[in-house]
Amino acid sequence: MAEFELIEQHFTRLTRHTNLGIGDDAALISVSEGMELAISADMLVSGTHFFADADPYQLGWKSLAVNVSDMAAMGAVPKWVTLAIALPQQDDVWLSQFSQGFFACANTFNIDLIGGDTTKTQQKENLTISVQIMGEVPRGQAIKRSGAKVGDDIWVSGPLGKAAVGLQHLLGNLVIDSEAVTEHLAALHMPAPRVDLGIVLRGIANSCLDISDGLLGDLQHILKASNVGAQIQLNAIPTSEFIAQHLDGITFQRYVLAGGDDYELCFTAATDKADQILAVSQQLNLPLSKIGKITHEKALEVLDARQQTITLDSLGYNHFNGH
């Protein structure tokens, strides 16, 4: 039952907004008056979501950050999280670094860790991290995937494709300039969830989600949930200088349209909200780009500079079967 010592040693911190934290059969929290609780769970598995020898600090950050991103996508304020880890052997150095990265993210977003469970597994390949996050959103104001309306502009935050470039660089499939390496690996290892943006988008955006599997794959969830289609302008999609300057054709399309792990937000809003959204971009010092329109025809179309339709099948996507 070393579990308890492990948790006490590495995962017990002062909580900010929790009635009873780690150490009993359950934690106790109070949800503020007039608020709904938003809840999301994600599991990261060694070999599938990260390399077995991934840097523990960065892995700790990312394990929480990808869940924080789900709160951002709902317009919720993340407040509480539970963490369950199955790890090969009691490795205090690994756990210490992992917890430092995890709490670096928790402190950045003012989140309390309120529950923990650690289990010893057999092989190194078994490293499994399960995180559940909870946050508050004013009742009825959460931004769902199902609210997109015909005629909405489609927006994305930040540049897309950077994390995918970082991953392909690590896999040795892509050579990138040394000065670009840091930037693209940071996007892959230390994603910055757009919590502030999600909160401001309440009442502005009709639908929203975070881009974890690639723009087209994720956008299709909005289209399916809202029963609409979309037309995207390829050249309007923001990306990194390196991608814009060094990649083109199918390769370029792959990274910006289907590159995963960006954790930027994709949202739709009525056209008359454009000025408000550009003001938000200024206010948050975060690029927000209008990349297309929600259409009545239930298809996802991407147009190139010459307004020619791009064949998405080349990206391994069939309309509405991407998921």
Place this chain on the structure above:
Amino acid sequence: MAEFELIEQHFTRLTRHTNLGIGDDAALISVSEGMELAISADMLVSGTHFFADADPYQLGWKSLAVNVSDMAAMGAVPKWVTLAIALPQQDDVWLSQFSQGFFACANTFNIDLIGGDTTKTQQKENLTISVQIMGEVPRGQAIKRSGAKVGDDIWVSGPLGKAAVGLQHLLGNLVIDSEAVTEHLAALHMPAPRVDLGIVLRGIANSCLDISDGLLGDLQHILKASNVGAQIQLNAIPTSEFIAQHLDGITFQRYVLAGGDDYELCFTAATDKADQILAVSQQLNLPLSKIGKITHEKALEVLDARQQTITLDSLGYNHFNGH
């Protein structure tokens, strides 16, 4: 992204008390007026908590039941759960049976599944199940581990040791009568969390927890949290007919004092609550047994029939180091 089809196919059910269920970036729930939210997370790992070839229906039931038991131990009403599974290959038969067992338990306790995540792993040994449960308890009425008072009676529900006997039988370490097999394997595979008891114990018990790691190991969590000691009467501990008739000495002590996986409740209450507790036992048709007293001296003592102190070190326990 077959994840979405898997979840839709096996894990989407009608929800009873959820504002937004599976399918968006997060689920949305409302916590009732005047209630606190109780939250607990548990991870079950193949090879550590169950056999890789465990019956999927029973595994589904137990994965949820052990978490429901944490709600019972707090006096909370379980209402919502999220489930993350990492499984070796997309096995529809396994997932179908697992989800049937999981929902059998969910329906028994009126719990909504509000979040899901399934991941493909490499080896069969990697099967990992991560559950987080949430429930409601009237603000300030949760039964904590830290409330035990000197002079309190110590109570346990049901018989202890049955699950441990079932496990040792499976491991081939213990031969038991064929008519006893069913009873003891059921205790191991399909535990019955004591939710009704936990709710009734609000305002009666001073402290409570569920017995998952064995009576002594778990009781020590109460003693440590409450800064008290305890004296237990071995012969007052309820157990099964098979254990009482066929096991004795150290073997008997191992099963009733240190046998895990029982998921009965251990609680303490003032002596003048005894009649009320016996009435509860009648009302719930659930045996509740007074097995000892909370003491001022910070030690855990177990007395045999002749009021001789039993050496617990023989059970692998050192006082206050059992955890």
